[in-house]
Amino acid sequence: MNIPENLKYSESNEWINIEGRTGTIGISDYAQDQLSDIVFAEVIVSEGDIVKKGDSIATIESVKAAADVYSPVNGKILSVNEELGGAPEVINTDPYGAAWIVKIELSNPAETDTLLDAAAYDKVIQSH
Amino acid sequence: MFIPHTDADRAAMLHTVGISKLEDLFKDVPEKYRFPTLNLPPAQTEMEIATELQEISLVNESAHDLVCFLGAGAYNHYVPAAVDAIIRRGEFLTAYTPYQPELSQGTLQAIFEYQSNVAALTGMEVCNASHYDGATAVAEAVNMAYANFRGKRNKIILSPTVHPQYRQTVRTYTEGSPIDLLGDDPHSDLKASPDGLIPLIDTDTALVVVQYPDFFGRINDYTKLAEAVHSVGALIAVSVNPIALGLLKDPGSMNADIVTGEGQPLGIPLSFGGPYLGLFATRKEFVRKMAGRLTGETVDNRGQRAYVLTLTAREQHIRREKATSNICTNEGLMALASTVYMSLLGKNGLRQVAELCFHKAHYAAERIANLPGYSLWSPTTFFNEFVIRCPAPAAEINDLLLDHDILGGYDLSQDYPELGNHLLIAVTEMNTRDQIDRFVEVLSEVNHG
Numbered sequence: 001m002n003i004p005e006n007l008k009y010s011e012s013n014e015w016i017n018i019e020g021r022t023g024t025i026g027i028s029d030y031a032q033d034q035l036s037d038i039v040f041a042e043v044i045v046s047e048g049d050i051v052k053k054g055d056s057i058a059t060i061e062s063v064k065a066a067a068d069v070y071s072p073v074n075g076k077i078l079s080v081n082e083e084l085g086g087a088p089e090v091i092n093t094d095p096y097g098a099a100w101i102v103k104i105e106l107s108n109p110a111e112t113d114t115l116l117d118a119a120a121y122d123k124v125i126q127s128h
Numbered sequence: 129m130f131i132p133h134t135d136a137d138r139a140a141m142l143h144t145v146g147i148s149k150l151e152d153l154f155k156d157v158p159e160k161y162r163f164p165t166l167n168l169p170p171a172q173t174e175m176e177i178a179t180e181l182q183e184i185s186l187v188n189e190s191a192h193d194l195v196c197f198l199g200a201g202a203y204n205h206y207v208p209a210a211v212d213a214i215i216r217r218g219e220f221l222t223a224y225t226p227y228q229p230e231l232s233q234g235t236l237q238a239i240f241e242y243q244s245n246v247a248a249l250t251g252m253e254v255c256n257a258s259h260y261d262g263a264t265a266v267a268e269a270v271n272m273a274y275a276n277f278r279g280k281r282n283k284i285i286l287s288p289t290v291h292p293q294y295r296q297t298v299r300t301y302t303e304g305s306p307i308d309l310l311g312d313d314p315h316s317d318l319k320a321s322p323d324g325l326i327p328l329i330d331t332d333t334a335l336v337v338v339q340y341p342d343f344f345g346r347i348n349d350y351t352k353l354a355e356a357v358h359s360v361g362a363l364i365a366v367s368v369n370p371i372a373l374g375l376l377k378d379p380g381s382m383n384a385d386i387v388t389g390e391g392q393p394l395g396i397p398l399s400f401g402g403p404y405l406g407l408f409a410t411r412k413e414f415v416r417k418m419a420g421r422l423t424g425e426t427v428d429n430r431g432q433r434a435y436v437l438t439l440t441a442r443e444q445h446i447r448r449e450k451a452t453s454n455i456c457t458n459e460g461l462m463a464l465a466s467t468v469y470m471s472l473l474g475k476n477g478l479r480q481v482a483e484l485c486f487h488k489a490h491y492a493a494e495r496i497a498n499l500p501g502y503s504l505w506s507p508t509t510f511f512n513e514f515v516i517r518c519p520a521p522a523a524e525i526n527d528l529l530l531d532h533d534i535l536g537g538y539d540l541s542q543d544y545p546e547l548g549n550h551l552l553i554a555v556t557e558m559n560t561r562d563q564i565d566r567f568v569e570v571l572s573e574v575n576h577g
Contacts, residue, residue, distance in 0.1 A: 040416055044278055 001125065002029040004096055008112055009121035010072040015096065018112055022078065026100045027060065027069055030125045032092050035062035041088035043080040043101055050076050051104070053111070058084075058101050060091065072115055075104040191398050191535065195563045197492075199513050199554020200343070200538035201262060201291050202401070203393045205371065205481070206558055211395045211468045220464055229423075229437040235460070236435035239423040242467040249373045249470070249478075250387040251380020252409035256420035258458040259406025262367060262390025263297035266290070266337060268408060268453055269365040269386045270298050272417050273335035274307055275452040276363065281334040282306045285325055288316035289342035290367060292543035298337075311336075318544065319506060322348045326356045333362040335386075340366050340379060344552065345489075345513030346506060347376060354383040370394050370407060370466075372511045374478035375486060386410045395469025396462050405462040415439065419453030481557055485512035488564065489555035495568045496553070502571065505550055513554045515540065515547070520574050522551045532570045 007015045013031035017024040032038065040061040045051055051071045058069040080102050084090070091099040106112065116124065133141075142148065154162055172180070196204040214220070219234055229236060239257045246255040259265040270284050284307055286295050295312055302309060311328055322338055329336060336357050341347050350366060357364040365386035366379040371393040373379075379387045391405030392398070410418055416439075424438030473481065489512040497504045501519030516537075518525050526536035537551035544550075555564065 042416065046280075 003118045003122050005118045008115035008117065010115060011124055012070050014069060014072045016072050016115065021106050021109055023073055023075065023104045023106050024100045025071065025102050025104060026095060027091065029095050032095045035060065035067060036064055038062045038088045038091045041084045041091060043084060045077050045080065045102065047077055047079055069101060071104065073104065073111060074107045076107065078103040078105050194533050194535040195567065196535045197537055197553050197555065197567060198535045200552055201390055202398055203554060203556055204398060204558050205393050205556050207395050207397055208472050210472055211465050214468050215461055215465050221461065233435055236423045236437065238464050238467055240425055240435050241471065242463045243423060245467060245470045246407055246409055249370055249378065250368065250409045251378030252387050253412040254415050254418065254422065255409035256418050256422060257460065258463040259408055260459060261402065261404040261406045262388065263294040265388035265406030265408045266294045266365065266367050267298045267301040268419050269337065269388050270302060270307065270335060272386065272414065272419065272452050273363045276414065276417050277334050279306065281332050281362065283308050283310065283333040285311040285328050285333060285336045287322060287325060287338045288312040288318055289344060290337055290339045291343045294367060322350055322353050325353060329356055329360055329362060331360050333360060335362060336364045338366055340368050341372055341511040341513065344506060344515050345510040346508040347511055349382060351382045358383065371482050371485065374482035391462065391466045394466035396465050403459055403462050405459045405466055417452050419451065420458060484557035485555060488559055489514060492553065492555050492564045496571060499568065499572050512556060513552060515550050515552050518549045518551055521549055525551060525574055528574060529570055534567055534570060
């Protein structure tokens with residue numbers, strides 16, 4: 001399972017790439033693998049929305065399940081990936097790249113310290 | 129009978145809610161109403177009851193016994209015998225989509241053909257495999273539009289010329305929700321052009337609902353309204369009479385986002401009001417927001433044509449709590465009846481039925497408008513239904529017509545108090561010229577009498 005070292009993770013299988021006050025959010029390789037073939041993705045927040053940690057930001061449906069994607073942090077949505085709706089399969093093929101879901105302005109960058117690093121996230125998924 | 133709960137289960141549940149016996153649940157009902165004496169007559173045998181029910185039913189007068197000029201949403205069309213013969217086949221008679229749908233290729237093929245026909249008729253890209261009726265289909269359009277904007281737009285504009293019962297159904301569906309319904313207050317100008325709704329539309333508007341032909345039978349082009357709706361990013365739904373679409377420009381060509389309709393005119397008998405059929409079609413971009421199911425055509429592992437449930441009813445399966453609608457069921461058998469009807473008639477046959485309705489209605493309207501004391505209420509072009517202003521209250525005129533075995537029009541004062549002496553008259557291919565002439569003759573007696 002691919003778990004890039006430079007990202008932070010949530011127990012609900014989101015990743016966030018933090019650059020200064022900006023975070024880019026997606027779902028992990030493990031999550032896409034568990035969902036299997038993804039057929040639908042819909043980002044349910046818009047630019048400018050204020051979201052709280054744990055709020056649903058997107059819905060992803062695969063041939064066998066539907067899942068919510070939750071924001072791992074508090075912040076304001078800067079942009080959403082408009083390409084995702086038309087090509088949800090990139091979540092399977094490129095979960096850490098083309099399949100980013102939203103970019104968010106962190107309201108409290110310090111809180112990202114409470115997120116999991118790659119090693120800790122690896123432990124979480126090993127325990128499943 | 130399957131009774132899932134044991135005495136112990138029941139005792140545990142009663143304990144959980146803090147009561148000792150089931151009767152305690154009903155203690156808010158005044159005691160005298162709790163176990164009323166029903167005063168039923170003595171029990172009879174099946175044979176006696178059958179005779180009694182038969183006698184009661186003889187009092188009924190159906191559209192077959194009377195000459196029918198009543199429409200207002202349900203229409204007396206001819207149903208070819210093949211419709212009934214096909215839908216009664218055992219393989220089809222179970223209306224529910226099977227839970228292992230791909231096992232039932234015939235059912236899926238019928239649904240696929242239904243979807244294809246309705247999409248072609250309405251000019252839309254996708255169509256679900258039906259709702260209950262025209263009224264609930266409009267309510268589902270409201271649900272879908274509201275969900276589409278994820279609650280960020282809560283205004284729904286209903287044209288006052290949408291069927292009053294459809295609007296009532298929308299009110300029932302949306303009661304208690306943040307949805308704000310407007311556009312059809314009792315003082316609305318019923319004769320105003322549909323563009324009169326434009327000033328109400330703003331960026332809080334999720335959906336504008338209109339009817340085509342409208343409740344009064346009039347044919348409006350909604351292209352300009354659709355343009356205004358889209359300019360603020362809102363959606364427009366058009367509720368249709370599918371027979372009219374055999375002749376008229378389809379709502380897809382007017383850029384409608386959702387087309388709903390009452391499918392009853394397509395080969396389904398009047399049947400005292402149901403079961404009917406709710407048509408629902410939309411653009412492909414909204415397919416995931418649409419309630420219900422969608423059948424698709426594909427090829428199997430031997431390269432043969434096969435049908436699958438491309439989108440299953442998510443209301444029932446993997447995302448119940450996220451579904452736009454909680455309506456899980458459909459009108460499978462009625463959808464099949466309409467499919468058989470549309471297939472039998474074809475594009476030209478449907479056009480012919482529509483033309484017959486149109487021309488006969490116009491013949492009737494012209495003759496009635498020439499009677500002293502009568503006039504047409506609106507100068508707008510109509511399809512097979514029109515409003516006449518009468519020299520006496522509509523109810524009185526209908527009573528007189530019934531004395532002559534004629535089922536008169538719809539008394540509009542029920543829904544529009546300002547239209548006290550107004551009747552909504554429907555004419556279909558079932559009405560012969562003789563029937564229309566007799567109808568006109570009886571109407572003329574009112575004026576003289």
